[in-house]
Amino acid sequence: MVDGISHNGSEKSNVVYVELVDKQGIVVAQRKLFVDEVGASGDIEIDQNIAQGDYTLRSYTKYMLNEQEPVIYEKNIPIFVQQIGNTVSPDQIPVTQYLQGFEENMGKAVSGRPSIKFFPEGGHLVKGLPGTMGLEVLDEKGNGLALKGFIKDSKENIIETFESLEFGLGSVGFTPLPGVQYHASVILNGIEEKFPLPEALPNGYVLSLKNRKDHVLVQVSSTTQNGLEGTLLIGHLRGDMIFKRIGNANDNAAYATKIYTKELQDGVAQFTLFTPNGEPISERLIFIDNPENDTHLTISSPTTTYGMREKVELNMVLVDGKGAPLNGDFSMGIVSKNGSKGTASTNNIKSWLLLDSDLGGTIQNPDYFFADDAKERKFLLDALMLTHGWRRFVWKDMLSEKVDKTPDYAPEKGIMITGKTTRFGNPNKAKETVATLNLYDWPDLINSKQETNAQGAFSFGPFYFNDSIEATVEAYDSVPKWAYKRKNLSVLVDEQSPKLDSELGKTKRTDRQTIELSQEYLRDEYLKKVTDFNYDPKKVTRLDEVIVKEKKRMREEVLRKNNPRITNGPFTMTVYNDSIPGSEAMSAMDLVGRLPRVQVAGAYPNQYVNIPSMSMSTLFAWTGPLFLVDGVPTDQTFIQSMRANEVSYIDLVTGSDAAIFGSRGSNGVIALYTNDLYDPNEQNAEVYPGIVNFKIPGFYKAREFYKPNYIKESPEKPDYRTTLFWKPEITLDEEGKSAIDFFTGDKTGEYWVKVEGITEDGRPVNGFYDLAVVESN
Structure with missing residues (x-):
């Protein structure tokens, strides 16, 4: 994480959120990482019941969400589901099985x-002045x-003639003349x-600009x-001003100047x-590529060909253009080339940052450039x-001082516990109190006390x-005379995890060619699972006719036993309470x-819902979605008083799937299904006034990557790893050097050594071997 x-x-935030999101925008896994200096590492274990298809891996800080349209890092992750059969070999699995879940990309x-x-x-x-046009040619x-x-x-x-090349990009220059109309002509x-x-x-x-x-x-x-005066x-x-020039009378109707890129x-x-x-x-954008900023990463080894279970020793050297050593934060991975489309990477730290x-x-593919x-x-x-480019509206806002300088999200330095206190049973009536936080699972009990502000707000941490x-x-409350009235309060704790309101970015999705090129990789993974x-049947479920009939019911089956899905169409999306970290306090x-x-605005209990894509297009007078609780229609006011711990899961129904509800469902349907804590006759009852107990998700601690040592051991179990080595933190010495060693496995083939990172002075680095x-x- 960098500035x-x-x-x-970055000196602002120390907390990064990494999420795996399905194609409907639902977060299926989240990791909260603590960044001490520049980097942090983690892992996401894929649930065995996950659906096959495209997913997006994204990362961001809360502070980044202050932007109206935050630009966050996203990477497409195709996930394939394999069932291990008794009589099926990896070569017998048809390609069509792996195309399921990706059909919308196969047009x-x-x-x-x-x-x-x-x-x-x-x-x-401008007529009479030489001009250049960029061009972009796209299909439907x-x-x-x-x-x-x-x-x-x-x-x-x-x-003039023009030509579009890779990505449909090109440029053409000509001088438009007064009184003449022009058009582009293409033979199709x-x-x-x-x-x-x-x-x-x-x-x-x-x-x-040239x-x-x-x-x-x-x-x-x-x-x-x-005219330039x-x-x-x-x-x-x-963020730095690199050029400033005020036109003068001597410029006449044109001027030219050079900006040297050396500095x-x-x-x-x-x-x-x-x-x-x-x-x-x-306005004009131009890419500055200063050779003085170049870095040179060298990866070497005594040989580039190794046998199975043989020790590999790599040497890495990083210097600048003058040969001076560089240091920074770097990571390395060694992965199989199978299914990689013949290229080393689809995105990297350099193309993303610059x-x-x-x-x-x-x-679409920034690494290409x-x-x-x-x-x-x-x-x-x-x-x-x-x-x-041409972001004139940005300048207009800045010049008219319309830019909001007060952020909604403060930089996170650690885990914060925030919320407010109100009168008991009346969350609309904030109350100034004395709040005490107790953390029970630390080596020592943490007990922290503070006075809230006039709005009842408290904040503990980091x-x-x-x-x-x-x-x-x-x-x-120290004011009332009687002790029982001093705790006649409600405590409302804010949720820990942020929610992105923006849609997923234009991440390139998996196409048929990618899946076909991945067949060798998928065969390797199938062989590894077998x-x-x-060697360890408890960790892998092998399916055959008998076991399939007796297989353990998935979470969805259990939850939906008494509350089936409203529709089974493609426009029904679900969020499960137990998949949201910190939902106890929501x-x-x-x-x-x-x-x-779905957008939710306001503070509990005065929150309201809007589905912009629905409400802006409908002709019906009803401007909000239809709410159902266990299948019974209700109004938004009823939902406002419910707590998340009363809800098992929620369905969102939009598009043609909502047609069964008539005009009431024209703006979407939100169906809540309750659990055993829900009591419609005692809505949101608080058993103990003046106190709330909850669980706080901590920072995720990455597991250590498995690294065998075949000098000390020689296990019978075959080693079919497709990722031979991963080290998220590589340390370079004063000469910019580092030595890395690992062992190959029993899978033959070609591998890529990938190194990425950033130097101490902010230069992104990536290299391959x-x-x-x-x-x-």
Whole structure:
């Protein structure tokens, strides 16, 4: 975790949330990690009852959620489910079995009319001034297309040719003339298709930037003589102002200047041109790649070919461009190449920090632009810059001081226990009290006391502990004369885990080609599971006809025994109480807020629900979802008074699945199913006034990665690991060196050594090395 500007260790937050999310947006697993300096490590064990399909791994801090549209790291994780049969070999499992759960990604190639968008450099074409346009060609599914075309005038004269390459990106330059109309022409299936170009302004400004290796050439033009006098051009890079120039009378209608990159950081720079009145009129993004910031990672070994169960010794050296040693925070993994599409990575720390995070996480394959120094990649990187940007609304908000400087979420330094105290049975009536926190599972009992503010709010912490511990918060009022009245209070504790309101990003999903390329990997994993069963049958469930009939019921079956699912359609989503950390302290509305695309605002007990995608499109007068409790319709007020510990699970029904409820379900249906704690005649009864007990989830402690030593042991069980080694923290010495050793297994094939990390001065590092394991002689 680093500062978004300097890329040095962040001084704000020490708490990171890592989540595994299904394609419906429901969190199926969460880990809360403590970051002491830069890095933290953890693991997520996949539930054996998980459904096959695409999942997203994402990580963020609470402080990042202050952004209206937070940009967080996301990575697509396809999960395959294998059943170990008595008579089935890995080669007999059909590909179609592994396509289940990914059907929505398996659409046929689109052959219709593509979408061609043109993005004028700086924001506008201006008649009479040379201009450049970025272009993006996509099919109906958003996949980039490579094609060639022409810029033509109204008389069908060819003015310029253009071509889109990888990801459908390209650029074309020409000078639009007054009184002439232009369009793009493309031949598709022997037929000419025409596409409009952005309308050129009769007068205005053009901002042009060219990357010239050691410098950036900046050119500003105007259609008016002396039109640049008083204009302001500002360049920003990762929070620093790298350029500022005020136009003067000597500029006439154009000026050009050079910005040398020797002293600049790497990353996306934003240049904005302002009129003399302070109005932003042109913007251009450009990627700065300063060779002075280069790092050189060398990984070596005595040989690149090893036998089975043989010891491997790797040496790693990291230096800068001048050969000086570097240090920082690094990790290493050695994984099989099977199913990897023939590339070393789909995303890495360098492409995320320097490119994708600045552009909102929307780049399909950001690593492509950093794979090598080929001219085509640099050309496409600049085309990518041309198709992004123009964030004029940001400047307008800043200049008008509309940016909210008070964050909703404070940086987390550790585990905080927050909440408020109210009059007993009246959560709307806040009460100033004295609150006491007791933590029971520490080596010593923690007892902390504080006075709440006038709104009854309390805040204890920060604390650091692993696992989960039991806690209570007690409250008393010193004003009343009688002792029983001093504790006539309610204590409401805030939930521990945050909830992202935003949709999942545009993470690339698993396609058929990826699944087909993964067959060798899946065969390896199947073989490993069979071996694990033969040597340790308690840890692996082997299925056959008899065992299938007697298999243990899953959690869903148990919970739904008396409360079946409302519908079985694709638009029914479920959140389970026991899968939400810290749900003991939540309200039922907090639990509802964990459903994808559902927004819950307000504070208990005045929380209300909105489903934006539904309420904005419906024609019915009813503006909220239909609520059901154990199948009985109720209103939102009733749900507001319920606590999460009374709820077993919640279904959200939207789309065509809600049609069975008629107009009442036009804005979605939220169905709550209660457990044994629920009593409709004694809603939200508090047995003990003045005290609440709950469990606090602690920080997750990563398990140690298994590392056999075949010099000291030679087990009979075959070793079919596809990940031979993982070390989340690699320490370099004063010379930038480190030595790593591990043992191969019994699986032959090619492996990748992957290293990623960041130097102490904020330079991202990634590197690869090839190894092979062959059968021993």
